[in-house]
Amino acid sequence: MLSVESAATVRATLPAVHQALGEITGRFYTTMFADNPDLLNNLFNRGNQASGVQRQALAGSIAAFATLLLDRPDERPDAMLARIAHKHASVGITPDQYQIVHKYLLAAIVDVLGDAVTPEVAAAWDEVYWLMANALIALEARLLREPGDPWLRATVLERRRQTPDTVSFTLAPSIPLTFAPGQYVSVGVTLPDGARQIRQYSLSCAPERDDWRITVRWVRGSGPDGEVSGWLHANVQAGDELTISAPYGDLTLAPGDAPLLLASAGIGITPILSMLDHLVATGSTRQVVVVHADRSPADHAHREELVRLVAELPGATLHRWYEKAGACSCDPAPRIGYADLSAIDLPDGLVAYLCGPLPFMRDVRADLLHHGVPARDVHYEVFGPDLWLGQD
Template sequence: MLSPESAATIRATLPVIAGAIQDITARFYDTMFADNPELLRDLFNRGNQANGEQRVALAGSIAAFATVLVERPGELPGTMLSRIANKHASLGVTEEQYAVVHKYLFGAIGEVLGDAVTPEVAQAWDEVYWLMAETLIGLERALYREAGRGWTRATVIERRDETADVVAFLLRPDLPMPFRPGQYVSVQVTLPDGARQIRQYSLSNAPQRGDWRITVKRVRDEGAPEGEVSNWLYGHVRAGDVLSVSAPFGDLTLPEGDGPLLLASAGIGVTPILSMLDHLAATGSERRVLVVHADRSPDAHVHREELADLVAALPGATLHRWYEDLPLDQVDDAAHAAGHVAGHVTALGRADLSAIDLPGDVVACLCGPLPFMRAVRAQLVELGVPASGIHYEVFGPDLWIAAA
């Protein structure tokens, strides 16, 4: 908890800090990378820096954390902190790096706000920073202990083209490592300019398979910095190659128990959902599972047949698919791919949950582009699903928090 004096100062200055926070985070990253270029080269995602998403996400998380401290004393935004800690652990963030961030973040605050940063203001926000940092450090220590190891080597056993822009890699880590359905691993590659960039990819099969599978989508714009790792993997990696990967992390995992589930995805966001379904099928689950997927077209739908097969293998599962583009000559093909099995529905347009009979105690897991997840979450809340029962995964910086 914040001290009473600091809480009063934070409450009074939060509007000023929040109003300038994106300028502060921009200045923070510029100065930190100027003095420590290796951080941008080998740790931070250069694509997210180039498009500005990382600074927006950082600004949102700081503002959200401070707001909770003053509005709900004694409480912490656990979901947000867990998501950040898992991402940090997958990158190998160290405790010492929090001091580096503190130095440049508070330097940026002073430069942007000038004389408005009195000693009392600086002390109060310093308290906020270290409360957040120490909480994350503690969470990350636990994650590192649970993982038992950091980076490892994984051999590519198979490369399979899934669509025109998506490829799946079957990986065999040097030592077997368990994971929970829905988790991801980081993959580190050395790019042509010498940078060692890191990206996260969901494990898209069940833990029982032994080997790991990741599914990678290339970015058509070859010059786009946000696609530099995926495009490199798509263009260069073949069976027999060895990749540097992290232990599995991630907090969007298959909810435990026997209660009903809604697993909703769009585009490449289907990957953690596949892992959950594969695990349910491998364990002979009879849970009621409502599977929702939205995509541009059947041809763009990654692992389309596999998704239908997994749902068909689960006696309590139904599949609802929406395609924005479903040409007339593909309508019959889409129906045939579903096997005319009861509970398999394919429709034209955007995902619409209003016609689905949702159990009152359903727990939802969402993964896909942010607009899709926001729309689905809004529908779920309108249909009476409590917000505490809706969980999501974001590929990249969590801009949901920034927009909250």
Template sequence: MLSTESAATVRATLPAVGQAIEAITARFYDTMFADNPELLRDLFNRGNQANGEQRVALAGSIAAFATALVERPGELPGTMLSRIANKHASLGITEDQYAVVHKYLFGAIAHVLGDAVTPEVAEAWDEVYWLMAETLIGLERDLYRESGRGWSDATVVARRAESPEAVSFLLRPRSPMPFRPGQYVSVQVTLPDGARQIRQYSLSLAPERGDWRITVKRVRGDAAPDGEVSNWLCENVRAGDVLRVSAPFGDLTLPPGDGPLLLASAGIGATPILSMIDHLVATGSERRVVVVHADRAPDSHVHRHELKELVESLPGATLHRWYEEAPECSCRPTPAVGRADLSAIDLPDGVVACLCGPLPFMRAVREQLIARGVPASDIHYEVFGPDLWIAGRS
């Protein structure tokens, strides 16, 4: 909790900082990478830096945390912090790196805001930063204690084309590592220019299957670095190769208990949902499960046949699919045409929802669920890449 004096200062300066926060984060990254180029080369996602998404997400998370401190004292934004901590743990972030971030972030604040940063203002925002940093450090310390830190090897057992743009890799870690359905692993690759870039990929098999599986979709972007790791994996990795992987992390996991579920995905967001459904099948679950998936067309729907077979294996599950393009399709049950519309779907009382897919899809599904009376606290989501939802972007 902020001190009384700092809370008053942050409340008074929050509008000015909020208005300048994207300029501050841009300056922060530019100066930090200029002095520490290895951070951009080997730790930060160059694609997200090139398209500006990481800067927007950082700005949004800082503003959201500061707003929570002054508007809801004693109540931290737990979901946001958990999501950030899991991503940091998957990258192997260390405690000393928070001091590096502090140096360049506060240098950027002073540069952008100039004389408005009085000693009192600097002290108040310093308190905000270290409250956020120490909370994340504590969460990450717990995650490392539970799952481990560092990188290990996993052998590619098999490679399979899942759609014209997606490939799955069956991985066998050198040492068995458990995970919860819905979690992801980081994969580190050395690219042709020598950079060791890291990306996260959801595990799309149930933990009970033993081996891991990731499904990688090619990314076609305007910015040169976009999709550089995913595209490299799809073009170069074959059975017998060895990949550097992290332990599994991620806070969108299958809700425990035997209550009803809505598992909704779009596009490549199918992968963590598939792991959840596979786990339910592997454990003989009789939970009521409503499965929703939306995609561009049947041919682009990764693991389409597998999803149908898994849902048919669950006695309490139903499958609903939407495709924006509707060529002749032998899919059964017959998919709907257009975008996902949950208005006519029978949702059981007390349903808990897990969503994964593009932000517009998740926003639309969340709005439909809230309109139908599902509490916001029972709607959980996973964002692939920087969390622009926090930043109010889509």
């Protein structure tokens, strides 16, 4: 909770800080990486830095957290920050690195806002930062598998082509760990220029299986090409070893008997597959509405597996949309165009899990709210920095 004095100062200065956040976060990353190049090459996602996505996500999280402190001072921030904490734990962020971020972020605020940053303003935003940082440090400490090296080894048991730009890797982790359906692991690789880059990939199988599986789409054509996804596609074969994290992620299938909507688009199908595989493995009879949207049948990763899993669940129905028709002996027949929940009879009291591009999830969420589904029952996963953080 912010002190009374700081709350008044933050409230008065929040509009100016919010307006300048893009410039502040840009200055922050530029100066921090200039002085600490290893952070960019060994921890931060270089692709997200090049595209500006990470900068947008940081600005959104700061603004959302400050607004929460002002508007809901009696609420703990854990729920909002859990998604960030899982990502941080999965890449091995350490408490001392929050000191580095603090140094450069506060300096960037002073550089951009100049004389408007009085000692009182600096102290108030310093308090905001440490409330956020300490909440994250505490959450991450509870999430970490154990102190020390957060990484483990995994042997690649199988490599399988799913679509022209998607490959799945079946893994045997060196340490037996459990995970919840919907979680992900980080994969760390050393690239040809010597940089170590880390990316997260959802586990696309049930936790009841003896092995793990990740599905990797080679990111190309929408900003910087994916460095890690491209490296995995080009280099990793059965018998190789990967460096991975323990499983993390807060989009996990909650137990119960409420009806489910599992909605995905593109590679967002991966955590949904884990949930479906888990429901099959546990003999679930829950009512499940499965929605998937993709560019075409040929682009639909795990298409036959999705159909099989839905068929094995007595209470499940499948609805597919493809942007363009293609050769597909699909049953039931898919629709052509974009996903439209108005074409589906949705059960009352459903809980929804969404994963896919932000426009897809925003449209689906809006449809669900229009149908009367409470916002608390709509859960989502964003691949990469969360540009949706703090939005209702």
